[in-house]
Amino acid sequence: MDEQREGRPGGPLPRWGGPPWWNSGGGAEGTSGPGASAARRLPWATTAALTVFVQVGSRFAERGQLERQPLDTFARVLLFLATAVLLFRHRHPVPVVYATAALTLVYVAAGFPYGPVFLAVAVGCFAAIVAGHRRAAWGAVGGLWAGHLLIAHWLYPWLPPGDDGARPWSEELAVAVWVVAIVAVSELARVRREQWAKERAERARAAQRRADEERLRMARELHDVLAHSISVIHVQAGVGLALLDSDPEQARTALTTIKAASKEALGEVRQVLGTLRTPGDAPRAPAPGLDRLPELVEQAGSAGLTVEVTTEGPLLQPAPGTDLAAFRIVQEALTNVVRHSGSRHARVLVRHEAASLTLRIDDDGPATGTDAGGSGNGLAGMRERAAALGGTIEAGPRPEGGFRVTAVLPRAVDEDPRARTAPREDQ
Numbered sequence: 001m002d003e004q005r006e007g008r009p010g011g012p013l014p015r016w017g018g019p020p021w022w023n024s025g026g027g028a029e030g031t032s033g034p035g036a037s038a039a040r041r042l043p044w045a046t047t048a049a050l051t052v053f054v055q056v057g058s059r060f061a062e063r064g065q066l067e068r069q070p071l072d073t074f075a076r077v078l079l080f081l082a083t084a085v086l087l088f089r090h091r092h093p094v095p096v097v098y099a100t101a102a103l104t105l106v107y108v109a110a111g112f113p114y115g116p117v118f119l120a121v122a123v124g125c126f127a128a129i130v131a132g133h134r135r136a137a138w139g140a141v142g143g144l145w146a147g148h149l150l151i152a153h154w155l156y157p158w159l160p161p162g163d164d165g166a167r168p169w170s171e172e173l174a175v176a177v178w179v180v181a182i183v184a185v186s187e188l189a190r191v192r193r194e195q196w197a198k199e200r201a202e203r204a205r206a207a208q209r210r211a212d213e214e215r216l217r218m219a220r221e222l223h224d225v226l227a228h229s230i231s232v233i234h235v236q237a238g239v240g241l242a243l244l245d246s247d248p249e250q251a252r253t254a255l256t257t258i259k260a261a262s263k264e265a266l267g268e269v270r271q272v273l274g275t276l277r278t279p280g281d282a283p284r285a286p287a288p289g290l291d292r293l294p295e296l297v298e299q300a301g302s303a304g305l306t307v308e309v310t311t312e313g314p315l316l317q318p319a320p321g322t323d324l325a326a327f328r329i330v331q332e333a334l335t336n337v338v339r340h341s342g343s344r345h346a347r348v349l350v351r352h353e354a355a356s357l358t359l360r361i362d363d364d365g366p367a368t369g370t371d372a373g374g375s376g377n378g379l380a381g382m383r384e385r386a387a388a389l390g391g392t393i394e395a396g397p398r399p400e401g402g403f404r405v406t407a408v409l410p411r412a413v414d415e416d417p418r419a420r421t422a423p424r425e426d427q
Helices: 034-039 044-063 073-088 093-109 117-130 134-158 169-243 248-276 290-302 320-340 378-388
Strands: 306-312 345-352 356-363 392-397 403-410
Touching: 044 073, 044 117, 073 093, 073 117, 093 117, 093 134, 117 134, 117 169, 134 169, 169 248, 169 290, 169 320, 169 378, 248 290, 290 306, 290 320, 290 345, 320 345, 320 356, 320 378, 320 403, 378 392, 378 403
Parallel strands: 306 345
Antiparallel strands: 345 356, 356 403, 392 403
């Protein structure tokens, strides 16, 4: 059976249920995926709310700055444009941050009252930094600050209202604190956003690995179950056809064996495919282990193979994962004997030790048709099972003839205590 490794789409959502709040409106221009889809949506609601706030707040700010020019139509247009361009802050963050800084600078140069207009610059700077355009945001804010210095301390005699003096330098300290605070908050949001994206990618990769491992495990299980059962069915079908006319009773026995083997194979396939059941269903049957070795010997006997089992050491129950892997390795080794060896006799040694479980399967050969090791995925699957538990597999011809498979599995290692039972949806 070919083993396929396909990724499971999707992955677990972040524990807080979604992306950070600063990314809910979209990502930087040119991105792809869900962020790009969000970037095509314009933030109408927040932009409208900010526009109303700036217009109303500037009226209140005007009352406390009688030395500045009163708000007129030109001032209202500048305030509206400074906030309206923020509608495109997710699609075009660089032009927007420069536009808000330039419009604010014109507003200040025209002598209109200081006020919420600077909030538009803060929002534009925040959007640009979060989108990754740090230099553009710093340049726009730095240009606004430098322009304000020129206007407030050198160009004020030639600018409205004309009868005012230079602004106190203490105000520049407040402006500097404001600029640093905006940049710092924006940088913090950018870093957090990058961390969130990295964590999401790592969770997606982990989910992909788990999906691949689960599919590979299912492929190994199906290969082991079907290869063994179909080998028994193939041998018995040949016996039945050969004896159908000369010995009908023996042919009936072969057909009975085929029926039993196919029924067991269907049951085990259903158990392996239990992963596809709806969540919450209880396991239908325990996973096989070495306690089912007599059944395996009986099945091999029905295929014409005599199996001698020897157990050494104190009988210690291995971990569920080790028990399942041991059963499948013996099953696959006996299947290979039936399919690829001319010998009708095999020996299985199970050695229990304190730290490990050793399995040895021998046959006297010779190989028939194909190489004794098989040409499919049998040995590869056995090696993968052993490697997953930290064990080893050695397989090859014996000096005195025949073939030998030796597996050493750590006794106490188990990837998942639920491996003893049929797989669940969440594995």
